[in-house]
Amino acid sequence: MENRKQMKLPLLGMVLIFLLIGCSNVMFQPESVFSRSTAFSPIDPKQPPVELSYYYIVYEMPADQAAVEEAINAYIQPKINAIVKLKPIIESSYKDKINTMLASNEEFDILWTSNWGSGDYDNKVAKGGLLPLDELLNATPLLGEEIPAAFWEDAKVDGITYAVPNVQIAAKAEGFTIQKRFIDKYGIDIKQIKQQVDIEPILKIIHDNELEIIPIASTSNMFDFGRQYGYSAQGYKIGDPDYKILDILDKPEYRTFLEMVRRWYLSGYIYKDSATMDDNMIVSLLRTGKVAVEWNTTMKPGGEIEDRKRFGGNEVVYVRLSEPEFTGVRTTMTAISRTSKHPEKALQLIEWLETDPVLFNLITFGIENKHYTMIGNNTIRINQEGGYKEDQGWVFGNVLNGYLKEGQATDTWEVTKKMNETAKRPEVYGFNFNSERYISGEVNLFLAAQRFAKALQSGAVDPAQVFPEYYEVAQKSGVKKQTEEMQRELDQWLKVHGKK
Numbered sequence: 001m002e003n004r005k006q007m008k009l010p011l012l013g014m015v016l017i018f019l020l021i022g023c024s025n026v027m028f029q030p031e032s033v034f035s036r037s038t039a040f041s042p043i044d045p046k047q048p049p050v051e052l053s054y055y056y057i058v059y060e061m062p063a064d065q066a067a068v069e070e071a072i073n074a075y076i077q078p079k080i081n082a083i084v085k086l087k088p089i090i091e092s093s094y095k096d097k098i099n100t101m102l103a104s105n106e107e108f109d110i111l112w113t114s115n116w117g118s119g120d121y122d123n124k125v126a127k128g129g130l131l132p133l134d135e136l137l138n139a140t141p142l143l144g145e146e147i148p149a150a151f152w153e154d155a156k157v158d159g160i161t162y163a164v165p166n167v168q169i170a171a172k173a174e175g176f177t178i179q180k181r182f183i184d185k186y187g188i189d190i191k192q193i194k195q196q197v198d199i200e201p202i203l204k205i206i207h208d209n210e211l212e213i214i215p216i217a218s219t220s221n222m223f224d225f226g227r228q229y230g231y232s233a234q235g236y237k238i239g240d241p242d243y244k245i246l247d248i249l250d251k252p253e254y255r256t257f258l259e260m261v262r263r264w265y266l267s268g269y270i271y272k273d274s275a276t277m278d279d280n281m282i283v284s285l286l287r288t289g290k291v292a293v294e295w296n297t298t299m300k301p302g303g304e305i306e307d308r309k310r311f312g313g314n315e316v317v318y319v320r321l322s323e324p325e326f327t328g329v330r331t332t333m334t335a336i337s338r339t340s341k342h343p344e345k346a347l348q349l350i351e352w353l354e355t356d357p358v359l360f361n362l363i364t365f366g367i368e369n370k371h372y373t374m375i376g377n378n379t380i381r382i383n384q385e386g387g388y389k390e391d392q393g394w395v396f397g398n399v400l401n402g403y404l405k406e407g408q409a410t411d412t413w414e415v416t417k418k419m420n421e422t423a424k425r426p427e428v429y430g431f432n433f434n435s436e437r438y439i440s441g442e443v444n445l446f447l448a449a450q451r452f453a454k455a456l457q458s459g460a461v462d463p464a465q466v467f468p469e470y471y472e473v474a475q476k477s478g479v480k481k482q483t484e485e486m487q488r489e490l491d492q493w494l495k496v497h498g499k500k
Helices: 065-080 091-103 121-126 141-146 149-155 180-185 196-209 252-266 279-286 303-310 343-355 357-365 412-422 435-457 463-476 479-496
Strands: 050-058 082-090 110-113 175-179 214-216 291-296 316-320 333-336 372-374 379-382
Touching (some): 050 091, 065 082, 082 091, 082 343, 110 343, 121 333, 175 180, 180 196, 180 316, 196 214, 196 252, 196 291, 252 435, 252 463, 279 291, 303 316, 343 357, 435 463, 463 479
Parallel strands (some): 050 110
Antiparallel strands (some): 110 333, 175 316, 372 379
């Protein structure tokens, strides 16, 4: 998952990644490269194809989607006797749209989901919006072979599978993405950047000498208590033998962070409107090429090439400040709605998306010689004017089946797979807090966070004045009870796994 999907405020709100078509002259392979052997009902050619709806996030609407949808359906209909209606939704609207559909029992089939804002996975599970998949998965042996066992375990809630993990980088390292032109121009020694505060002199250089450039667009996702536990507002200190869950608002490190970003904001280093910007607005700002630095929460192999596009075509350099940690697969998964009338067919389509390179590359990159051009054995150049620039393989399935983009190393997928396998596992890997008992409390926590956390973490308000009010509201919102419940569930998990 890309770093733009990780606006993880340590807030109390996160408690809470061919065929002839049109003018193209490229033919798809007539058959999949995989041998299918499933327990699903055989295809009856006399029956009309089942129509499946598939909802997922995008950051800009593709102009040429109809052509891609037509090509997808021509490819999959002979294989599963189904066609799909692609239903992309702009990321900022996705959560509300899907939750409204589920609340009204609207019939639809497949949806993207995640453990961060837009995906709202645990909440959807708690409210019964997602279909349990374990019985259906017995009919898809290829999924079991394609997706590592650790990924499946991470996706479960109380031992039940509600979503299929999308295989991508699941080991995250954090640090700064910096435009290379400024490193070269000012002779910046990136080896001296070893912790977050070390970027401050560089932000000052940019601010003082590049009047048209924004040193850093946003800092709202920089405080990472997740390294203590779980990308949430509560956690324990790594190495604590008692695994005592703490509220970050009680930790002096959080106040130190707020004071640092307030200093940056007053110095003009942080974009003046960052506190009121959503993810899409930040992405649009980055694409102007006028932002020098970004805090990156993913830093995946080959990511510099993708981030070049995000920085307006300017080459970037990664400065990693942490070693890779296995952070799991909940950042991007594919689920089936409880309201689906065709769950068996829906899972068949998901199986193909996860295991078949032809289908995966079609939905990710579009049609060859129209939306992209092959420039190597497995490398493509995306046509920026082609009308289909999805390039969101992390949303659709297994990126290891995907083409490499121009500039990415030929061993990118091998390095990704190795990193997933070797990255350090958290001490309590496998524990997922069940928030079902505290859904109403989480709503209050989220509202409290929305009011205060982003403004504080963007440096836009004085923490000496605003933090006390934030703290008071948070306590009234029930964070203490939720912390106690997390502690109870973690203690139980530790006992079962022989850790306490």
